[in-house]
Amino acid sequence: MKSAVNLLFLIVLSVLHTVCGLYFHIGETERKCFIEEIPDETNVIVNYKVELYDPRSGGYMPSSPGIGMHVEVRDPDDKTLLSRVYSSEGRISFTSHTPGEHVICMFSNSTAWFSGSQLKVHLDIQVGEHAINYGDVVQKEKLSELQLRIRQLLDQVDQISKEQNYQRYREERFRQTSESTNSRVLWWSIIQTAILLTMGAWQMKHLKSFFEAKKLV
Numbered sequence: 001m002k003s004a005v006n007l008l009f010l011i012v013l014s015v016l017h018t019v020c021g022l023y024f025h026i027g028e029t030e031r032k033c034f035i036e037e038i039p040d041e042t043n044v045i046v047n048y049k050v051e052l053y054d055p056r057s058g059g060y061m062p063s064s065p066g067i068g069m070h071v072e073v074r075d076p077d078d079k080t081l082l083s084r085v086y087s088s089e090g091r092i093s094f095t096s097h098t099p100g101e102h103v104i105c106m107f108s109n110s111t112a113w114f115s116g117s118q119l120k121v122h123l124d125i126q127v128g129e130h131a132i133n134y135g136d137v138v139q140k141e142k143l144s145e146l147q148l149r150i151r152q153l154l155d156q157v158d159q160i161s162k163e164q165n166y167q168r169y170r171e172e173r174f175r176q177t178s179e180s181t182n183s184r185v186l187w188w189s190i191i192q193t194a195i196l197l198t199m200g201a202w203q204m205k206h207l208k209s210f211f212e213a214k215k216l217v
Contacts, residue, residue, distance in 0.1 A: 023122045026108065033105040038127060039162035040099040046092040047124040048106075060120045062088075069106050069121070076100030099166050128159035 026032050038044060050067055051060035073082040075098045082094050096102060106121060143151060 022125075023120060026106070026119045026121055028108060031105055031107040032121075033103055035101045035103055036125065036127070037100065037166075038096040038102050039166035040096055042096045042128055042159070042162055044094055044096065044102075045126045046104065047126070048086075048090065048092065049122045050088040051120040051122070053118040053120065067108070067119070069108060072103075072105045074103045074105075076102065099169050128155075128162070 024032055036044070048069070050069060051062060052067065053059075054061045067088045068085050069088070070085050071082060071092055072080065073092075073094055074080055075096065077098055081096075081102075082092065086092065108119065
């Protein structure tokens with residue numbers, strides 16, 4: 001029963017984390033970064049659209065073709081997976097090779113494009129099987145409706161397995177961090193105790209010498 005509940009929780013968690021829609025505002029040359037926790041060997045697609053602030057209407061309008069966004073993606077080891085300039089609207093795709101927190105940064109590399117105006121960037125992040133375009137898969141592999149459904153279920157099972165492995169990886173990292181912290185606390189306590197004992201012995205020795213000198217006087 002417990003394993004079934006855990007599996008259901010992982011399925012819900014997988015659905016919540018594999019599709020994420022958001023937007024943010026960005027100024028000229030301002031850099032915006034956010035973190036996405038991704039299992040290893042997982043496909044990620046980021047659809048984005050940039051809008052330009054219109055001071056006359058107080059709203060946002062489609063940006064001009066000249067506006068672009070510089071996108072950088074770094075893995076948990078701080079290695080660059082992607083770094084290039086894209087247009088004002090498009091799709092970014094990459095595959096994770098290391099489980100953990102991936103940093104996605106976006107910024108405009110020119111102030112001349114929008115002359116100090118603010119940009120609004122819409123993002124739609126798709127992870128795992130949600131990053132697969134099954135319409136293209138059907139056309140390329142000539143799958144029937146039943147075969148497509150089986151393919152989708154297999155992809156979902158594979159993604160759940162990756163999520164489970166990632167949860168175990170996080171638990172192992174947390175356990176190692178806890179053990180390391182506890183070990184450091186223990187050694188620090190031992191060092192403090194040794195310092196206190198040494199200082200106490202030194203004080204006792206000097207007090208004894210002081211009183212012996214007083215008696216001789």
